[in-house]
Amino acid sequence: MAMEFYSNSRRIHILRSVIAAILLLFIHGAHAFYLPGVAPQDFEKGDELNVKVNKLTSIKTQLPYSYYSLPFCRPKKIVDSTENLGEVLRGDRIENAPYSFKMREAQMCNVLCRVTLDAKTAKAFKEKIDDEYQVNMILDNLPLVVPIEIVNQVQGSPSIVCQLGYHVGLKGQYEGSKEQKYFMHNHLTFTVRYHRDIQTDAARIVGFEVKPFSVKHEYEGQWSDKTRLTTCDPHTKRLVVSSATPQEVENKKEIIFTYDVDFHASFCLSNQFIT
16 A cells, blocks of 8 residues: 555656746747648738538537548548647547639639548448537648637627537428438538738738538539539639538438638637537
């Protein structure tokens, strides 16, 4: 019993010594200390921006999964993109993404990939929707958020809170039907918010937002790399603005993943976050 007490005391002493050493490191070198990948970057117009995907999370199960554990669109090669100590300590699973952004260059109706579900992949998506899993992404070390407008019950005025990540999909019924269906969020409208230096014209990213939509994309003829969608086409100025015709998650269903990205010189109206 005395030996166990001594062992625990020894561990506590060592832990305190380590913490003290770390604090001294911060105090003596604080003016020059930073974690790799955390310092903000300056981007010129047209610079490539690296979008990263993080783990799938759920407040319902508390069990994280890798983003690519689901059959989302993939880059040619998946690589681990964890860059700094904070990401390691949080247990993040950060990997590269197939999205292509260029600083302050808007894009509309980009087709990411086309997937045909089988029974196994449809079941996997449904399970994650049932468990309310959210997709997490990162841009320049900032987390992806979904701005949500809420009304203050006391003041009666609207305000914005930011939900970390967007849901894989949702459940619902068609009008006039009681049958429960699963729907995929397969179109993402991204907004990158930035602060621009007037003198140099360089900009720093200060916010990364998304509005997810479920839309059953349509096109004419046989699918090819040059196929233009009739449901989302910048040439005809037809954009996705609602989920009026959602994309079902079922065996043998074809899902086309698309996205828009826009840039705004501003920031999210609130620093409150919800999960």
